[in-house]
Amino acid sequence: MDRHDGFREFVLARQQALMRTAYLLTGDAHLAEDLLQSVLVKIAGQWGKLSRDGNPEAYTRKALVNQYISWRRRPSPELPSADVPExxxxxxxxxxxxxxxxxxxxxxxxxxxxxxxxxxxxxxxxxxxxxxxxxxxxxxxxxxxxxxxxxxxxxxxxxxxxxxxxxxxxxx
CATH class of the missing domain: 1.10.10.10 (Winged helix-like DNA-binding domain superfamily/Winged helix DNA-binding domain)
Structure with a gap:
């Protein structure tokens, strides 16, 4: 049994919901993709333990939030537009x-x-x-x-x- 068994299925089944969470956190589709990808890379390394011992979706959601907060602490040269359409x-x-x-x-x-x-x-x-x-x-x-x-x-x-x-x- 591979330590990554079930990871691909988990990602395929929950990718849209996790991407939606990442997008709502970042407000940017590209940043959301980067956020989700970086978290899934970390999750993949721990998948064997997560799939046996815990709730992988809750853990992944928590990792998304933590990574997002960590990213927000770093200064960013990008500033969102404050202009609202008429x-x-x-x-x-x-x-x-x-x-x-x-x-x-x-x-x-x-x-x-x-x-x-x-x-x-x-x-x-x-x-x-x-x-x-x-x-x-x-x-x-x-x-x-x-x-x-x-x-x-x-x-x-x-x-x-x-x-x-x-x-x-x-x-x-």
């Missing part, structure tokens, strides 16, 4: 909401962004989010509260979304 550019308000929300997410700190992504897009419970981030449930609650308050301040035009329990539907 309302007349598109008639689809949902598409505009997605653009504005993604830009607002980019202005959050890495931990706050990770909490929002895991809680609202990945639909994890507070306990699962705490486990993925390696912190307490109270910390998740606090980070979520502060992140939502910051989103309301950054993008007041999204207030109708930030009170909606189906926030995740906005960018799917």
């Amino acid at each position: 309302r007349g550019v598109t008639s689809d308000d949902a598409a505009l909401d997605r653009i504005v929300l993604r830009q607002a997410l980019g202005k959050l700190g890495p931990k706050q962004r990770a909490v929002i992504v895991l809680r609202f897009w990945e639909d994890l419970t507070e306990a699962q989010t705490a486990d993925a981030l390696g912190c307490s449930v109270g910390n998740v609650k606090s980070q979520t509260h502060h992140a939502l308050a910051r989103l309301r301040a950054i993008a007041p035009e999204l207030a109708h979304l930030l009170h909606d329990p189906e926030l995740a539907e906005v960018i799917r």
Whole structure:
């Protein structure tokens, strides 16, 4: 039995969900691909132990968040654009909401962004989010509260979304 048995199947089965998480964390498709690839390389080296002893998807998600936070600590020459398209550019308000929300997410700190992504897009419970981030449930609650308050301040035009329990539907 090869120590990588099941790794290919895991990646094929969960690649889209993991890529979505990586994209929501980074806000950039190319960075998301780089993030996911670097994490999968690390996971492959530990696959034998992970497949026997743990929950590989939860471990991979946690590794994505940790790697993303680590990347955000390094100074980056790339700066996201702060320009929001004019309302007349598109008639689809949902598409505009997605653009504005993604830009607002980019202005959050890495931990706050990770909490929002895991809680609202990945639909994890507070306990699962705490486990993925390696912190307490109270910390998740606090980070979520502060992140939502910051989103309301950054993008007041999204207030109708930030009170909606189906926030995740906005960018799917």
